[in-house]
Structures are given as structure tokens and as C-alpha cells.
Amino acid sequence: MSESQTTEQPHFLSSRMHSLREGFVHPPFDYETELLEAIRLGDEGKAMDTMRKINEKEGAVLASYPLRSKKNALIASCTLFTRAIIRGGVDPETAFQLSDSLILQIEKFGDVDRLRQFEYEMLVQFIAVVKREKEVMTYSHIINLSIYYIREHIFQELTLHAIASHVGVNPSYLSSRFKLETGASLTFFINERKIEESKHFLIYTNHSVSEIAFLFKFCSQSYYTQLFKKITGVTPRQFRQN
Structure with missing residues (x-):
């Protein structure tokens, strides 16, 4: 038995005995x-x-x-x-x-x-x-790729043309296909995802509402607040307080 084993084993045994005594x-x-x-x-x-x-x-x-x-x-x-x-x-x-x-x-x-x-x-x-x-996993390969792209670039400007180019399809085709499969327009889906992700920053950081709006590339704090309330029913400040 090595020296390290002889020193570790007594520690384990004493710990084990303590646990048994304490129940x-x-x-x-x-x-x-x-x-x-x-x-x-x-x-x-x-x-x-x-x-x-x-x-x-x-x-x-x-x-x-x-x-x-x-x-x-x-x-x-x-x-x-x-x-x-x-x-x-x-x-x-x-x-x-x-x-x-x-x-x-x-x-x-x-x-x-x-x-x-x-x-x-x-x-x-x-x-x-x-x-x-x-x-x-419930969507087609093209739509899955689009959603993955949106997730990975959630802090960037996300446009229909950029996403369509990434998945290799025509923008108008992607737009209609996305609405058909998900029931939401691509723009609404992106905004909804950005709002959902921004909740974590409202809960777990001290960033101001304007800083969070800027982080997610919303054009203004007021637009972010308006969109947040439309999707969640409350403003970002109310969400943070609650």
C-alpha cells in the first residue's frame, strides 16, 4: 500500500465513523x-x-x-x-x-x-x-437549422436574408415555410426568443433595462419594453421586481 493510500484511508474511515455516529x-x-x-x-x-x-x-x-x-x-x-x-x-x-x-x-x-x-x-x-x-426536433431539417442559427446568434442582428443564406434557401421560401411549420412568423419567433433569453439577465444580473435592450440589439429601450409587455404581459421592470 502506498503512502498516499495509508493517509487517505484513515481519513475516510474517520469520516465514515463520524457519519454513522451522527446518523x-x-x-x-x-x-x-x-x-x-x-x-x-x-x-x-x-x-x-x-x-x-x-x-x-x-x-x-x-x-x-x-x-x-x-x-x-x-x-x-x-x-x-x-x-x-x-x-x-x-x-x-x-x-x-x-x-x-x-x-x-x-x-x-x-x-x-x-x-x-x-x-x-x-x-x-x-x-x-x-x-x-x-x-x-419536431420540425423539418431546414427549420431546425434556422432555429439553431437563431439560438447561436441571439445577441446579433438577425435577418431573414442572413438566416436563409445560412440554411441555403430562398428568403421568401424560408419565410412561408417557417410560418407554416411553427405557426409564427420568423420575426416574431426571433423577438420571442430574444425576450425569453433576456429574462435571465433581468433576474440574475444588475444590468439596466437599456443595457439589456442594447445587448439583444433592439433598436431602443422603449421598443424592447413594448415588445416585452406584448409577449409576457408585463414590462421588464415589473418582471424584475416580481
Whole structure:
């Protein structure tokens, strides 16, 4: 047995003894499997219920301080959730970008209760990505390519001609085909996606409404506000406050 093994084993045994004395047992592995499968399928209700069951159990201690311990636990969950949505069909690069973004947010929090709340918000974001992926799979190849292009260039100027050129079809053909398959015009679909993505910035950042409007290439803050209210029923400021 190597020197590292002899030092690691006593630490494991002492940790194991402490857990037994304190009566701590990790949540059943079936719960974790159930949660990851619900995420893979995009089943938000099932995933939320399972996470609540898991959180009813006492969490593992992963650091000397409660805040660091909770952050470590959420980062571990984030890694598992990332693998689950990749198995659910999400592009790996998209999944890893989401994971990186969430881990950076986790590190910014300085309150354990806020981290507990964020765990559920994080779950919702992962499932939203899976749902968007399943939505795309119902369309034709041309429309799927168009939607993928819109997602990847959501912070840029998006025009019918640019998207049609990318997928290799006539703009008028793409416009009519898009409306036929999705039930929405291409312009409305783009605006709806931009509004949906902008919600995350309203919730999780301190950017002003005008900064967010500029980020998503809306012509003005007033137009962004008008469009946001038309699609969601509330203004960006009301959404942020709520």
C-alpha cells in the first residue's frame, strides 16, 4: 500500500465513523437516478418533486464552512445535470456553456439560503434547455437549422436574408415555410426568443433595462419594453421586481 493510500484511508474511515455516529446517510441513489432521468426527459414537475425529496434529507458536508459546502454541492449537481441534458439530446457545447455560467453565479452568492433557492432556479434552467431542444426536433431539417442559427446568434442582428443564406434557401421560401411549420412568423419567433433569453439577465444580473435592450440589439429601450409587455404581459421592470 502506498503512502498516499495509508493517509487517505484513515481519513475516510474517520469520516465514515463520524457519519454513522451522527446518523447521516446520503439520500437513496434511486432519488438521484430519478432526478437525472426527469431532467433528461425535460419533466420539470417530476424533477422538482424529486429534488424536494432529496433536500428533505440532511446534505453531505463537503467543506469546513457551510457556505463553501453548499457551493461544492451545487457545483457537483451542476456537473450531473449537464451530463443529463447532453443525454437528453442537448448539444454538448450548449450544455457546458450553461454549466460554466451557473457555476460562476454559484460562486458569487454569499448566503446559504440564497444558494438553496438557486438550486431550484438552476434546475429550471437546465430543463428549459431540454424543452427547447425537443421543440426543435419536431420540425423539418431546414427549420431546425434556422432555429439553431437563431439560438447561436441571439445577441446579433438577425435577418431573414442572413438566416436563409445560412440554411441555403430562398428568403421568401424560408419565410412561408417557417410560418407554416411553427405557426409564427420568423420575426416574431426571433423577438420571442430574444425576450425569453433576456429574462435571465433581468433576474440574475444588475444590468439596466437599456443595457439589456442594447445587448439583444433592439433598436431602443422603449421598443424592447413594448415588445416585452406584448409577449409576457408585463414590462421588464415589473418582471424584475416580481
